[in-house]
Amino acid sequence: MLSLWYSQRARSWAMQIALLGGLVLFVWWLAGNTHENLTERGIRTGFDYLWRPARFPISESIIRYDASDSFFWAYVVGLANTLWLSFLSILLATVLGLAVGLSRRSAHPLLSRFAGVYVTVLRNVPLIVQLLFWYAIATSLFPVPREALNPLPGVFLSIRGVYAPALTLGPGASMLLIVAAILLVIAIVAGFKLSAGKRLPVKAASVGLSVCVWAGAVVWLSGMLGHPIGLEAPALKGLNFRGGMVLSPEFAAIITGLTIYTSAFIGEIIRGGIDAVEKGQWEGARALGLGERHIMFRIILPQALRIIVPPMTSQYLSTVKNTTLAVAVGYPELGLVVNTVINQTGQAIESILIMLAVFLSISLSVSAFMNWYNARVALVVR
16 A cells, blocks of 8 residues: 555556546536526426427528427538538638638739738638628629529529529439449549559549549439439529529628638648748759649649648638638528527527537547548658
8 A cells, every 4th residue: 555655656547536536526516506506497407308399490401401390400400501611611711722822922923912912801800790791792782683693504693692503303313323422432443543553644544534434324324214313403483593502692601701711821821831841842843844833733732731731720620610600690500500499498508518519529520530631641750
């Protein structure tokens, strides 16, 4: 017993166990005290409300929802909208941020200064202000449906939203989509296997040929099944468009604001990563006779990627959390759904706990994926 007292390892374990026990007791006391106070005030607690009918509408969702569905399904719809918004914002902001970062390093003075002004303005204006600005544009400057803008065939911009062609799924469409996805993976893997050890143009040509064969197989299979997947274009009928896919002004405002705001930060991350690559890499590549475009995309960017990934992970996490600001323009992401559920049921603690758990899970998943990718591109030091 005396030897345990003088053991630093044993004392360290005892201290950790004591701290953990204290934390568990504190949480237990806090939960019990909260439950007792809520019961005294006649406020219901527990998660049984999740299975009751929600009885409130959700203006738009990427999965089916009806007011007769349960509160649990309403949360799922809000989560799906949040994930969809996060995915699109990150994807579009990364592409736009790459263009901004490269423009900042451009030798063309006008382009470089324009990118500098772009970054300075957007980084110093609060995101909520930008969202309200884009929402005002989407709801006041666009024309009425009869005078809708038509920038692309089948795409219309009006004060009621953005209308675009949508896929229509008939009987057998699910099976066709599953088979097509499996065949696509097989085609890409086969393309890489056939071109293993070859140079990039040959590898790209092999993958492209495999994808063309896949497209032909999918068209043939679709014909055999009676073309279960079609395309429906929106058409003006009466006072509004009918058919196709519609993106509401709220969604257009939040996706535009988030993409542009995030791209300013991503552009600076990419510019900083490129500047961190040693000058000798540029000089060595130029000495070999490579052009500036080949130097950038084949030598500098792959090395800068190892520097870019860690700060980019933080930016992606911030983007996911910034989606909660969509409540300012009325887009029904998870935060707005949680607010509505709290107003309907009065069970704020349970709703907030669900929201915390969801965002913690999303953030940890994004962080785990980016850490895995960072380990893949990092230099192996022995």
